[in-house]
Amino acid sequence: xxxxxxxxxxxxxxxxxxxxxxxxxxxxxxxxxxxxxxxxxxxxxxxxxxxxxxxxxxxxxxxxxxxxxxxxxxxxxxxxxxxxxxxxxxxxxxxxxxxxxxxxxxxxxxxxxxxxxxxxxxxxxxxxxxxxxxxxxxxxxxxxxxxxxxxxxxxxxxxxxxxxxxxxxxxxxxxxxxxxxxxxxxxxxxxxxxxxxxxxxxxxxxxxxxxxxxxxxxxxxxxxxxxxxxxxxxxxxxxxxxxxxxxxxxxxxxxxxxxxxxxxxxxxxxxxxxxxxxxxxxxxxxxxxxxxxxxxxxxxxxxxxxxxxxxxxxxxxxxxxxxxxxxxxxxxxxxxxxxxxxxxxxxxxxxxxxxxxxxxxxxxxxxxxxxxxxxxxxxxxxxxxxxxx
Amino acid sequence: xxxxxxxxxxxxxxxxxxxxxxxxxxxxxxxxxxxxxxxxxxxxxxxxxxxxxxxxxxxxxxxxxxxxxxxxxxxxxxxxxxxxxxxxxxxxxxxxxxxxxxxxxxxxxxxxxxxxxxxxxxxxxxxxxxxxxxxxx
Numbered sequence: 001x002x003x004x005x006x007x008x009x010x011x012x013x014x015x016x017x018x019x020x021x022x023x024x025x026x027x028x029x030x031x032x033x034x035x036x037x038x039x040x041x042x043x044x045x046x047x048x049x050x051x052x053x054x055x056x057x058x059x060x061x062x063x064x065x066x067x068x069x070x071x072x073x074x075x076x077x078x079x080x081x082x083x084x085x086x087x088x089x090x091x092x093x094x095x096x097x098x099x100x101x102x103x104x105x106x107x108x109x110x111x112x113x114x115x116x117x118x119x120x121x122x123x124x125x126x127x128x129x130x131x132x133x134x135x136x137x138x139x140x141x142x143x144x145x146x147x148x149x150x151x152x153x154x155x156x157x158x159x160x161x162x163x164x165x166x167x168x169x170x171x172x173x174x175x176x177x178x179x180x181x182x183x184x185x186x187x188x189x190x191x192x193x194x195x196x197x198x199x200x201x202x203x204x205x206x207x208x209x210x211x212x213x214x215x216x217x218x219x220x221x222x223x224x225x226x227x228x229x230x231x232x233x234x235x236x237x238x239x240x241x242x243x244x245x246x247x248x249x250x251x252x253x254x255x256x257x258x259x260x261x262x263x264x265x266x267x268x269x270x271x272x273x274x275x276x277x278x279x280x281x282x283x284x285x286x287x288x289x290x291x292x293x294x295x296x297x298x299x300x301x302x303x304x305x306x307x308x309x310x311x312x313x314x315x316x317x318x319x320x321x322x323x324x325x326x327x328x329x330x331x332x333x334x335x336x337x338x339x340x341x342x343x344x345x346x347x348x349x350x351x352x353x354x355x356x357x358x359x360x361x362x363x364x365x366x367x368x369x370x371x372x373x374x375x376x377x378x379x380x381x382x383x384x385x386x387x388x389x
Numbered sequence: 390x391x392x393x394x395x396x397x398x399x400x401x402x403x404x405x406x407x408x409x410x411x412x413x414x415x416x417x418x419x420x421x422x423x424x425x426x427x428x429x430x431x432x433x434x435x436x437x438x439x440x441x442x443x444x445x446x447x448x449x450x451x452x453x454x455x456x457x458x459x460x461x462x463x464x465x466x467x468x469x470x471x472x473x474x475x476x477x478x479x480x481x482x483x484x485x486x487x488x489x490x491x492x493x494x495x496x497x498x499x500x501x502x503x504x505x506x507x508x509x510x511x512x513x514x515x516x517x518x519x520x521x522x523x524x525x526x
Contacts, residue, residue, distance in 0.1 A: 345420070
């Protein structure tokens with residue numbers, strides 16, 4: 001009975017054992033500063049270069065196009081503020097979407113207060129950015145479009161190729177936050193019209209506190225952190241060698257899983273979970289797109305009950321989930337993503353996200369399908385809403 | 390973030406359900422805001438002899454519903470009206486700041502149910518006196 005089923009991989013993933021093993025020497029024996037000239041430093045530098053190659057290979061980038069950061073949020077901020085400050089002589093207009101991560105939305109809003117002009121594009125009911133709206137929004141003074149690769153709350157994958165092509169045609173730079181997608185979807189930056197792309201190690205079985213920004217060759221950005229000039233002057237500070245090594249190893253393992261089509265199994269389990277929930281529970285909707293969706297991602301809204309209650313009851317059964325209800329966000333508003341796809345507040349409050357991982361099994365899905373209906377039923381029995389007759 | 394008491398009552402709430410032919414029913418909150426509390430009272434000689442609740446909301450909303458119904462059970466209406474949101478929060482060993490509105494909902498829920506009872510009672514009396522007047526006429 002006391003099974004432990006972690007289904008919150010969109011929040012973070014466990015560090016792979018091979019990743020941890022690769023990292024360990026760089027805390028102790030191989031502790032050198034990559035900027036030092038002696039043997040210790042040279043060894044660390046060589047390791048850093050290897051890791052940069054590994055991350056670059058995952059997305060088919062040139063190693064010089066990979067800037068390591070202290071995580072996904074930092075990479076988003078570096079991309080957006082970095083472009084804003086590097087291009088402020090050309091224009092002050094930035095375009096983003098209503099369902100971005102707060103690292104993007106709040107960076108844009110802050111720039112809005114600094115004198116930049118921000119357009120926030122609406123999305124359709126699946127969370128897909130409307131291309132006609134994007135085309136209409138681009139102006140001669142637009143310097144950047146930033147739209148996520150895939151959404152963390154509803155799993156929808158954006159039409160990145162079309163969005164990037166529109167930007168290219170208009171001569172506007174395109175940044176995408178690919179924190180949820182990197183390592184889970186095949187991404188080739190040589191084929192896709194992307195100028196800047198955010199990645200985070202801990203969403204793909206690497207360590208927390210390490211991310212990267214892909215910056216296409218020739219694209220100039222301003223740094224956020226000044227100092228010793230590391231990372232081509234774009235991110236000063238002694239490199240987090242162990243963390244970066246972990247990111248590199250995680251990238252190698254992710255590339256291998258993608259090559260072996262291992263995400264097909266994740267997708268099969270995802271679909272089993274979605275279908276199973278619809279078979280067992282009434283008055284529930286899937287949020288986000290059914291097929292243009294991250295392979296590990298499921299998200300729902302259950303009518304008449306509230307997300308935090310579901311989450312805590314599932315937690316007591318050993319199931320780790322998350323929710324975009326107001327009560328889990330610490331504010332009185334449900335998630336901006338659920339409101340942007342047009343859900344009424346009372347439905348958005350019943351949101352539940354279950355995100356699978358590479359080690360999720362059929363037995364895990366069975367356990368959720370056995371227990372989630374009971375949780376929903378017990379909370380509905382308590383609720384004054386939706387009572388029939 | 391929650392006290393053990395909140396978690397325990399959320400997992401095993403007391404007084405869940407409805408009372409058929411309740412003497413007073415109070416519904417407070419709004420589904421748009423994410424919590425609705427419905428309180429049912431059975432009252433005899435101005436004393437609450439039974440109380441049940443139905444709640445849509447987070448763990449704190451359910452735990453405060455359970456706690457406030459326990460607190461007013463057996464009390465006279467005057468005593469029940471004196472139960473404050475602070476009393477409820479304290480009985481739960483505290484609530485996180487962003488959840489304090491749940492305890493306010495609990496206080497308001499009880500008050501709304503008692504007011505409903507009192508309104509019904511005065512209506513009944515009025516109807517009775519009106520009926521007498523009709524009979525006279």
